[in-house]
Amino acid sequence: MPKIVGIDLGTTNSLVAIAEDGTPRVIPGADGGMLVPSVIYFDEGGNVLVGNEAKTKMVEKPRNTIFSIKRFMGKGIEDVRYDLPLLPFDVSPDSEHIIRLKIFGRDYTPPELSAFILRDLKRNAEAALGEEIKNAVITVPAYFNDAQRQATKDAGRIAGLDVLRIVNEPTAASLAYGLDKKNQGTIAVYDFGGGTFDVSILKLSDGIFEVLSTAGDTHLGGDDIDEQLIRLVLVDLGQAPDVHTIQAIRRAVNQAKEDLSSADEAEIAVEQLQYRRPITRAEFDKLIEPTIERTLKPCRQALQDAGLRASDIDEVVMVGGSTRIPLVLRRVQELFGRVPHTELNPDEVVALGAAVQADILAGGKRDMLLLDVTPLSLGIETMGGVMSKIIPRNSTIPASATEMFTTFIEGQTNVKIHVLQGERELVKDSRSLAQFDLKDIPPMPAGMPRIEVKFLIDADGILSVSAQEQRTGKYQSIEVKPTYGLTDEQVEHMILESFEYAEADIEARLVIESRNEAETVLNATAKGMADEHYGELSAEERSGISAAVEHLREVIRKDNHQAIREGIERLSQSTMRLAELIMNSAISKALKDRRVKEIQ
Amino acid sequence: MDYFEVFGLPRVLGIESATLEKAFYDLSRKYHPDYFTTAPDDEKTQALRMTALLNDAYRTLRHPVRRVEYLVSLEGFKPDGSKVPKSLLMEVFEINEKLEEVKSGNASVEEIDSLRALIHQKRDKFDAELHKASQEWDELLKSGASEAKRKELLEKLTQILSESSYIRNLERELESAG
Numbered sequence: 208m209p210k211i212v213g214i215d216l217g218t219t220n221s222l223v224a225i226a227e228d229g230t231p232r233v234i235p236g237a238d239g240g241m242l243v244p245s246v247i248y249f250d251e252g253g254n255v256l257v258g259n260e261a262k263t264k265m266v267e268k269p270r271n272t273i274f275s276i277k278r279f280m281g282k283g284i285e286d287v288r289y290d291l292p293l294l295p296f297d298v299s300p301d302s303e304h305i306i307r308l309k310i311f312g313r314d315y316t317p318p319e320l321s322a323f324i325l326r327d328l329k330r331n332a333e334a335a336l337g338e339e340i341k342n343a344v345i346t347v348p349a350y351f352n353d354a355q356r357q358a359t360k361d362a363g364r365i366a367g368l369d370v371l372r373i374v375n376e377p378t379a380a381s382l383a384y385g386l387d388k389k390n391q392g393t394i395a396v397y398d399f400g401g402g403t404f405d406v407s408i409l410k411l412s413d414g415i416f417e418v419l420s421t422a423g424d425t426h427l428g429g430d431d432i433d434e435q436l437i438r439l440v441l442v443d444l445g446q447a448p449d450v451h452t453i454q455a456i457r458r459a460v461n462q463a464k465e466d467l468s469s470a471d472e473a474e475i476a477v478e479q480l481q482y483r484r485p486i487t488r489a490e491f492d493k494l495i496e497p498t499i500e501r502t503l504k505p506c507r508q509a510l511q512d513a514g515l516r517a518s519d520i521d522e523v524v525m526v527g528g529s530t531r532i533p534l535v536l537r538r539v540q541e542l543f544g545r546v547p548h549t550e551l552n553p554d555e556v557v558a559l560g561a562a563v564q565a566d567i568l569a570g571g572k573r574d575m576l577l578l579d580v581t582p583l584s585l586g587i588e589t590m591g592g593v594m595s596k597i598i599p600r601n602s603t604i605p606a607s608a609t610e611m612f613t614t615f616i617e618g619q620t621n622v623k624i625h626v627l628q629g630e631r632e633l634v635k636d637s638r639s640l641a642q643f644d645l646k647d648i649p650p651m652p653a654g655m656p657r658i659e660v661k662f663l664i665d666a667d668g669i670l671s672v673s674a675q676e677q678r679t680g681k682y683q684s685i686e687v688k689p690t691y692g693l694t695d696e697q698v699e700h701m702i703l704e705s706f707e708y709a710e711a712d713i714e715a716r717l718v719i720e721s722r723n724e725a726e727t728v729l730n731a732t733a734k735g736m737a738d739e740h741y742g743e744l745s746a747e748e749r750s751g752i753s754a755a756v757e758h759l760r761e762v763i764r765k766d767n768h769q770a771i772r773e774g775i776e777r778l779s780q781s782t783m784r785l786a787e788l789i790m791n792s793a794i795s796k797a798l799k800d801r802r803v804k805e806i807q
Numbered sequence: 808m809d810y811f812e813v814f815g816l817p818r819v820l821g822i823e824s825a826t827l828e829k830a831f832y833d834l835s836r837k838y839h840p841d842y843f844t845t846a847p848d849d850e851k852t853q854a855l856r857m858t859a860l861l862n863d864a865y866r867t868l869r870h871p872v873r874r875v876e877y878l879v880s881l882e883g884f885k886p887d888g889s890k891v892p893k894s895l896l897m898e899v900f901e902i903n904e905k906l907e908e909v910k911s912g913n914a915s916v917e918e919i920d921s922l923r924a925l926i927h928q929k930r931d932k933f934d935a936e937l938h939k940a941s942q943e944w945d946e947l948l949k950s951g952a953s954e955a956k957r958k959e960l961l962e963k964l965t966q967i968l969s970e971s972s973y974i975r976n977l978e979r980e981l982e983s984a985g
Contacts, residue, residue, distance in 0.1 A: 208845060371844055415832050568844040576839055602866055605840065605859035663859055666840045764848070 211342040211371060211569045212332050213379075213561025216321060216359065218277040218402030218428060219528065220554060221245050223328040224562035225336065229572065231383065231562035233555050234335045236327070242554060243331070247273045247323045249310045257327040266458060269295035269450040271310050275430055278402045279306045279317040280362075281354030281691050286426075293434055295450035304691050318361040318693065319701055325366035343368045344565040346557050348403040349375035350423030350505075350582045352628050353640050354691040356669050361698045371568050373667035376400075377407035378579050379560030380526040381416055383551060385575070390414065392521035395509075397539050397547065398557075399502060400527035402428040406506045408513045408520070417578045420512035420601045422505035429464075429529040432495050436460035439494065440475060443484060455479050467491050468531045492534045499538050506542055512601050523547040526556055578603050581664050583638075588625035592634045597662060600630065604664050612658045612674075618650040624660065626670065639690040643672050645683045658683060699723075717768035721775070725763050728775050732756060732782055740788040748784060755781040809881055810864035818878055819948060820941035822868060831865045872968075872975075875937060878944075879965045886969040899973045902926065906977060910984045919981075926978050933971035940964050 213231070215222045220242040224233045233241045238259055248261035249271045256264070264272045273296065279287060284302040291298065299307035299314045307314040325345075332340045345368075347359050356373050363370035377396035384394075390413055398405040405423035409416055440456050441448065448456070459477045466473035467488055475484045510517060525547045529535060539547055551559070566572050580601045586594040587610065597608040612622050622645040629637035648656050657677035664670050674683040688694075693701070699719055732752065735741065741749070759774035811818050814830050836842075838861060843854040867873050879886070905922050908914045914922070940963055947960060 372841075412832065415835070417832075564841075567841055570842075570845060573842065576836060576841060578835060578839075603862040605855055606862050606866070607859040608863075663855075665855060666858075 208569050209342060210336060210338065210340060211344060211565035212328075212340055213374075213558055213563070213565045214325065214328055214343050214345045215376070215379075215558035215561055216277065216324065216345055216347075216362070217245055217557075218275050218400055218430065219245060220401070221324050221328060222555060222558035223332050224555075224558040225332065226562040226566035226572075229566065231559040231566070233558055234332050236331045237334070243324065243327060245274065245276065245324050247276070247320055249273075251311060253311075255323055257323050266451060266454045269454045270297055273308060273310070273315075273320055275402055276317050276320045278426065278430065280321065280358040281352065281356075282306055282317075283691055290434070293437060293453060295454060305693065316693065316701075318358045318698075319365055321359070321362035322365035322701075325362055325368060329366060329368060341367070341369055342371050342565075344372045344374055344561050344568065345370055346374050346376045346379050346561045348398075348400075348423060348425050349377050349405040349407050349418075349421040349579075350403070350425050351375075351668070352425075352583055352638055353668070353670050354638075354689065355425065356667060357689065357692050360667070360669070361693055361701075364698055365701050367702075370667075372564060373669070374561055374564050374577070375405070375407065375418075375421070375579055375668075376557045377405045377421070377526060378409070378416065378418055378577055379558075379564060380524060380551075380556045381407070381409050381411075381560065382563040382575065382577065383556045383560035384524050384548065385411060385416060393419075393515065393519055394522040394524060395506070395520045395543060396524045396526060397502070397506070397530065398423075398526040399529040399535060400428050401529070402426070402430050404428060404502050404505065406502075406509045408509050408515065414574045415576050415578060417603075418580045418601075419515070420509045421580055421582045422509040422512070423582070424501065424505060427498070427501055428527075431498055432464060432529070432532075433457060433460055435494055435498065436464065436475070440477070440482070440484065444480070444482070452477075452479065464491075464532075468533065488533070495532070495534065499532075499535055502535075503538060503542055506539075517543050520545070525549050526553050528554055579666070579668070580604060581606060581668055583628040584630055585640075585662065585664065585670065586627045586629075586637065588627060588634045594627050594629070594632060594634050594637045598664060602664075604668055605666050607661060607663045609659060609661050612645070612660055613654050614648065614651070614656050615653055617653050619653065620648045620650055621646055622648065622658065624672070626662070626672070640670065641690055641692075642688040644686040644688070645674050646686060647684055648676060649679050649681065651678075718766050718771070721768040721771040722763055725759055725771050725775050728778055729756065729759060729763075732778060735782060735785050735789060738785075738789055740792060741785060743788055744785060748781070751781040752778075752785070808860065810867050810877060813861055813864040814868065817948060818881070819945050820871075820874060820878060821945045822874065824869060827865070827869055831861070831869075834861050871934075871941075872937065872971075875941060875964055876968060879961055879968065882961050884961050884965040886965055886972060888969055888972060890966070891970045891973070895970055895973065898929075899977065902977055906980055906984065909981065923981060926974060926981060929974045930971070930978055933967060933974060937964070937967050937971065940967060 210225060213224045222233050222242060224231050235241050236243050236258060240259060243258040244262040246258065246261040246265065248256040248264040248268065261272060265274065283304045284306060287306065297309040299309045301307055305316050307316055329340050343363060345359055345363055347356055359373060360370045377398040380398060381394060381396050390411060392411055394409050394411065396407045403425045404427040405421065407421040408419045410419055437456050437460055440460065455477050459475050463473040463475045463486055471488045473486055475486060520543050523539060523543045523545060530553050536547065564577060567575055581598065581604050582600060584596045584600045585598040586596040589595040597610060598606050614622060624643040626640045626643060627634060627637040628640050631637050645658060648658065658674050659677055660672060660674045662670060662672055672685055674685060676683060702719060755778040759778050762770040762774045838854055838857040840851065840854045840858055843851045867877050902925065909919055909922065944960055947956060
């Protein structure tokens, strides 16, 4: 079994970890540090730096040093409008549904940018473990929606990783904590990171980690506290600063924030501006109080959803860098009425847990099992713009629901299904997830078709949809248009483009190219099989084509370009005579047309 | 496979939650996709489908009201809000008026509390009725009563669901308003 690594793809820092002999450990980067800052620097020559080296460029080269890209995953421009004025990035006009950052004239989506970080972690792991790493578990905030999860998976694919599982960060943390803790009880994980906030409530029972509920805010973290401090400094300055200045202020307030975790007073010092401002812990606490309060509401919600009171919680676990803030610790302690656990390094605990989950998937650990939930209700648009919920939030995943659809017009062959996520009643207040087009419905009078649509949320928390017409038993083809995400073709295209950055991964490229060609041949064959001349073939020839089609469909899914090439060859051979028949008739028809014209 | 069959149960309504949870954990250990990462594709798909079904079944059967709703729909019955006594509709109408005041912010804390107590009292009454009828159903299953008796009891369960749904809606609205 090849090794599977666990990756914490964080807003501020990212880590890679591996569990060997049941014990997880973080793999350090080339510079020896455990944390790889989630920063990517591009230079004019097309070179890319990731991590600590990139971080040193943040003030000097603000426009082409990208940070906190996780906050943009699965988002459109409207979602981040408030943050943009303080960010030095050049946003492409084509960002309505996927934010694109323009760097030296080229657009990059958040999954592509995240892929640079993942590739760096992959290389670190490969150097440390002495073998190629192809498989990974990647963590995401528990409250990430479908688009954000899919974007994370896409990032993995672009980086050349097979993402075997998307795991929720608080749940991963509980796995790391659960290793040496008692085996029963109810725990709350409070995960306050650089960009996101999650709370999850779990029930532990003999190695089963059952998530009872989760709540959070995917746009609430240390970055928001930094922004509050930046705005404070900007008021002092009383002028609109340039991007270099903002970045210098960002670095200074971040330092002051960190100092205040241990000191009662700190100084915001921006050398470039000759600006110095003392700030006391009390002042800081007053400023961030409302932000901390925003984390407590989801905690109460999660308790209510789990049917528990704060006093029912046996242990509270703190995760994420922002839990180092003393006020955070105090508020959480007050809410749950007990001292939270802070033994494990809050920066590393998620990656360690991801490595434990990777070990479970690799077959190393069979005594532990994680049962996670979907954070948001899944629904479909019904008459009058109402969202009708079909899978409630906090349902254990995988989860499914079945709905019946029909047509409204005689002979209608398409039905559109609009899928949403969220807790509100109306479509306009919900997050649009995707539009599913059921196609090629057999033409029947209105209301006659009975199309059973199955919605399935998998163990990654990602939705797939299948549909079957009940009268004919025919599976419907479905075209998926993600509202805030990339289509499969776009991701494949990015994978191809990304090879210029990756080391020689020719095999993968050959697989994709042969796969694309196979699709083309399969489409052409399907057209040929619908042609009138198909009937002229012998039964033997026809079954030969069917067998070759089936064979190619089989091998197309495998990562073996030779097998796909052979499949294409076999199909081409079997359709040779059909192609000739169609071609001949086209030629003779063309000849006939000409003759008709000549006579005229 | 229906949800009862997933757990190897007959269509009973009295299910111990501890027993159901243990069966859920045991079956999860057997089918969960985490244990099939290296398995062939068709086994992987099967594990995913089976676990989704198991989770759907557990979500439904662990909840005493959803369990009854599932049973009656499995037996071909459907709660119908239009078949409830007029007196209930009048009560609902009155509670709804008070609820509107809460929503518009014109109700005092005491008024909200008394409204909540009123709704809870009605809900508890229906829960007790449902519980009693559920016990009758289990008795009936054991004694193997006639088809007519069976149908009669299913109709009764469906009727309780139809009536209680009004109260449950009011309860939900009150909680989301407060």
